[in-house]
Amino acid sequence: MAAGPLLVYNRALNGLFDGSLPSLTTTPLSAVLLSPSHGVDLAAHETLADITADEIENPDYAPAEVTGERVEVDASGPCFHSDTINFGDPVTLGPARYVVLVCGAPGGLEANSLLLGIAELTSGGAVEAQRSKFTVSPPAEGWFRLARG
Numbered sequence: 581m582a583a584g585p586l587l588v589y590n591r592a593l594n595g596l597f598d599g600s601l602p603s604l605t606t607t608p609l610s611a612v613l614l615s616p617s618h619g620v621d622l623a624a625h626e627t628l629a630d631i632t633a634d635e636i637e638n639p640d641y642a643p644a645e646v647t648g649e650r651v652e653v654d655a656s657g658p659c660f661h662s663d664t665i666n667f668g669d670p671v672t673l674g675p676a677r678y679v680v681l682v683c684g685a686p687g688g689l690e691a692n693s694l695l696l697g698i699a700e701l702t703s704g705g706a707v708e709a710q711r712s713k714f715t716v717s718p719p720a721e722g723w724f725r726l727a728r729g
Contacts (some may be wrong), residue, residue: 581707583679586660586697586723587682591626595694601683604660608685609646609696611665611716613676618677620698628682629691640671640719643686647668652722659722667714674708679716681723697724 582666588596595601624638648663667673682689699715701707701716 581716583699583701584722585704585719585721586614586618586699587622588683588697588724589625589695590623591719592694592696595646601694603698605649605651607683607723608687608688609662609686610638610643610682610689610693611646611667612680612689613667613673613701614639614678614698616675616677618678622698626696627691628689628693631680631695634689635672637678638671638673640668641673643682643689644668646681657726659725661722663717664718665716667709667716669713669715670695670711671709671714672695672711673714673725675706676708677706699723707717 591599613636615636616629618625644665644667645697646662646665650661651659678698679701680698683696684692684693
């Protein structure tokens with residue numbers, strides 16, 4: 581399924597501009613899935629500890645590795661892309677409404693791991709997988725873009 585645009589958390593956005601955010605093309609990133617009841621708060625949520633209570637719980641679920649991270653530049657400015665994120669096949673997952681990109685490898689995530697951004701998987705409601713493939717594709721225009729003028 582295709583995710584909506586990534587909303588970048590305030591702390592990550594500030595880090596992008598002041599240089600304290602690790603390089604998005606060399607730092608391992610993970611994707612976690614959140615339940616439909618999660619309340620998005622770009623200002624208050626900064627680390628994995630802030631969202632852990634809303635992470636889905638299924639026997640097949642585990643945070644997924646984000647691969648193919650790259651920055652592409654076109655006439656509109658730089659844009660952050662990745663490959664499609666694979667949570668497994670076949671798996672039973674959900675219900676989930678959001679995907680969150682987190683700084684750190686899936687096996688090394690800690691409570692203080694920095695949140696990069698959150699994207700909706702569906703507008704309202706939830707998505708699930710029942711013994712099937714569960715993948716999340718970044719938006720065609722990339723996860724986020726720094727626009728010019």
